[in-house]
Amino acid sequence: MTTATERHSPPEVDVxxxxxxxxxLRWVASIILLVLAAQLVNLLITxxxxxxDVVARYFNAQVIGAGIITTLYLTVIAMxxxxxxxxxxxxxxxxxxxxxxxxxxxxxxxxxxxxxLVQLVLWYNLSALMPQISFGIPFGPxxxxxxxxxxxxxxxxxxLGLGLNExxxxxxxxxxxxxxxxPGQTEAASALGMSRGRTFRRIILPQAMRFIVPPTGSQxxxxxxxxxxxxxxxxxxxxxxxxxxxxxxxQTIPLLIVACVxxxxxxxxxxxxxxxxERHYARGATRNAPxxxxxxxxxxxxxxxxxxxxxxxxS
Amino acid sequence: xxxxxxxxxxxxxxxxHLEVLKGIDLxxxxxxxxxxxxxxxxxxxxxxxxxxxxxxxxxxxxxxxxELIGFRAxxxxxxxxxDRDITRQRREIGMVFQQFNLFPHFTVVQNIMEAxxxxxxxxxxxxxxxxxxxxxxxxxxxxxxxxxxQLSGGQQQRVAIARALxxxxxxxxxxxxxxxLDPELVGEVLATxxxxxxxxxxxxxxxxxxxxAREVADRVVFMDGGVIVEAGPPAEVLxxxxxxxxxxxxxxVL
Numbered sequence: 001m002t003t004a005t006e007r008h009s010p011p012e013v014d015v016x017x018x019x020x021x022x023x024x025l026r027w028v029a030s031i032i033l034l035v036l037a038a039q040l041v042n043l044l045i046t047x048x049x050x051x052x053d054v055v056a057r058y059f060n061a062q063v064i065g066a067g068i069i070t071t072l073y074l075t076v077i078a079m080x081x082x083x084x085x086x087x088x089x090x091x092x093x094x095x096x097x098x099x100x101x102x103x104x105x106x107x108x109x110x111x112x113x114x115x116x117l118v119q120l121v122l123w124y125n126l127s128a129l130m131p132q133i134s135f136g137i138p139f140g141p142x143x144x145x146x147x148x149x150x151x152x153x154x155x156x157x158x159x160l161g162l163g164l165n166e167x168x169x170x171x172x173x174x175x176x177x178x179x180x181x182x183p184g185q186t187e188a189a190s191a192l193g194m195s196r197g198r199t200f201r202r203i204i205l206p207q208a209m210r211f212i213v214p215p216t217g218s219q220x221x222x223x224x225x226x227x228x229x230x231x232x233x234x235x236x237x238x239x240x241x242x243x244x245x246x247x248x249x250x251q252t253i254p255l256l257i258v259a260c261v262x263x264x265x266x267x268x269x270x271x272x273x274x275x276x277x278e279r280h281y282a283r284g285a286t287r288n289a290p291x292x293x294x295x296x297x298x299x300x301x302x303x304x305x306x307x308x309x310x311x312x313x314x315s
Numbered sequence: 316x317x318x319x320x321x322x323x324x325x326x327x328x329x330x331x332h333l334e335v336l337k338g339i340d341l342x343x344x345x346x347x348x349x350x351x352x353x354x355x356x357x358x359x360x361x362x363x364x365x366x367x368x369x370x371x372x373x374x375x376x377x378x379x380x381x382e383l384i385g386f387r388a389x390x391x392x393x394x395x396x397x398d399r400d401i402t403r404q405r406r407e408i409g410m411v412f413q414q415f416n417l418f419p420h421f422t423v424v425q426n427i428m429e430a431x432x433x434x435x436x437x438x439x440x441x442x443x444x445x446x447x448x449x450x451x452x453x454x455x456x457x458x459x460x461x462x463x464x465q466l467s468g469g470q471q472q473r474v475a476i477a478r479a480l481x482x483x484x485x486x487x488x489x490x491x492x493x494x495x496l497d498p499e500l501v502g503e504v505l506a507t508x509x510x511x512x513x514x515x516x517x518x519x520x521x522x523x524x525x526x527x528a529r530e531v532a533d534r535v536v537f538m539d540g541g542v543i544v545e546a547g548p549p550a551e552v553l554x555x556x557x558x559x560x561x562x563x564x565x566x567x568v569l
Contacts, residue, residue, distance in 0.1 A: 188412060192434065192484065193407075193430065194429075195399070198434070
């Protein structure tokens with residue numbers, strides 16, 4: 001018997017000292033990418049058409065600052081309109097009332113199905129459709145009548161155009177988040193005698209937030225950039241401001257670079273803010289501690305715990 | 316004689332065309348432990364969910380502690396109760412689920428305090444003191460600040476029991492509390508439930524644990540096909556079943 005086992009036993013091997021696998025293709029790809037990067041840096045430095053001195057001169061000009069402030073508060077207000085209205089539309093889509101479901105479904109269908117640029121111009125030209133806007137009892141007496149051209153300023157047209165469009169996207173993100181919460185959670189809350197409102201506020205929404213926050217962060221960044229569309233209705237945001245300057249000075253490229261750098265600065269700040277909010281709502285989501293702030297910032301993947309599946313942002 | 320804790324009469328319930336409960340009559344006295352056995356699809360879980368109105372019954376009536384559940388009889392007519400009254404009725408009835416359904420974003424102690432503080436308007440200090448006492452009782456005093464996902468299934472289910480008890484219910488419903496657990500974790504949950512039974516809590520337990528039924532139940536009810544086939548003391552129903560369907564079921568699970 002002993003001889004039989006000895007004959008079949010495999011040779012002595014210890015895998016502890018195994019050589020690392022070589023990846024020649026990774027080296028090739030890395031070298032190509034590094035060469036391309038070097039060319040790009042070279043172009044940025046040596047091409048005189050960038051006119052970096054002009055970029056530096058306008059970078060912190062007061063008029064640019066005013067444009068940035070318009071861009072920022074338009075982003076905040078339009079996003080606020082989008083979130084509040086989005087919650088309402090999402091609740092409508094999940095409602096048991098069939099009319100509410102149909103109306104909110106049509107809302108999403110229309111505002112997601114038409115370009116936001118068209119919606120902006122449409123709001124701006126609302127007076128062509130309705131010269132006067134009245135408030136009163138439907139089909140009854142009117143209490144308040146206003147001239148549409150005076151009522152719909154470029155700013156209001158921008159808020160309506162961007163906010164109502166955003167609400168359609170936010171509604172879908174919020175609806176997806178709410179549906180991702182296990183129905184057992186509602187049952188457990190009901191069995192404890194919690195009201196519907198309290199169940200939504202304390203149990204469902206905090207858990208849905210984990211799925212709502214990441215795509216909403218993308219939406220805020222999209223919104224920041226979408227505000228540049230309002231330059232077509234003569235609202236002095238960041239893009240409109242630089243356009244106004246280069247139409248005068250013909251320094252098109254340097255001024256567009258000023259705008260790009262500012263958009264990048266703001267989106268970077270938003271990205272950091274998003275990471276803090278995500279970490280807050282990750283409480284109890286995994287067995288391990290939440291992902292560290294730096295690993296989030298450096299695009300590192302979670303190591304041990306399975307990453308939660310994330311809803312892709314509709315585009 | 317005082318009013319029974321649960322009085323169900325001719326309870327019917329359908330999902331679409333499928334009639335799940337075909338006239339259930341069951342009375343549970345105060346302090347009594349009733350175990351409902353039966354094959355899956357027999358309607359036993361559905362019946363349990365009707366008792367606290369998680370499901371709306373289609374016919375018959377369920378009274379808990381003398382109060383009609385989910386409806387209001389007024390001047391010879393019956394009306395559905397509003398949300399406010401339904402939540403008020405549910406506060407008095409604790410429920411433990413097969414899948415635990417703990418709130419994953421709250422710690423253990425927050426899970427237990429949520430309803431007493433938010434629904435019964437207890438002070439946080441008072442709710443916390445009782446939550447800690449309840450955790451002691453279910454043997455999890457050291458897990459106070461853990462999140463549910465950091466606990467084993469058996470520990471989660473014991474927290475769920477503590478959470479239900481924190482509302483000081485007069486009736487506890489257990490919907491297959493050990494069915495989602497690994498075999499070695501079943502014992503700790505059953506021991507906790509046995510403790511509650513000894514303390515005189517009125518309980519309705521839907522389970523497949525025949526051993527628990529034999530040891531703890533005052534009465535065993537056997538359901539099949541939406542009706543109660545047989546009911547009586549555990550010794551009678553489990554050891555000397557009269558109905559062939561009960562016999563067939565017991566021969567499979569024992």
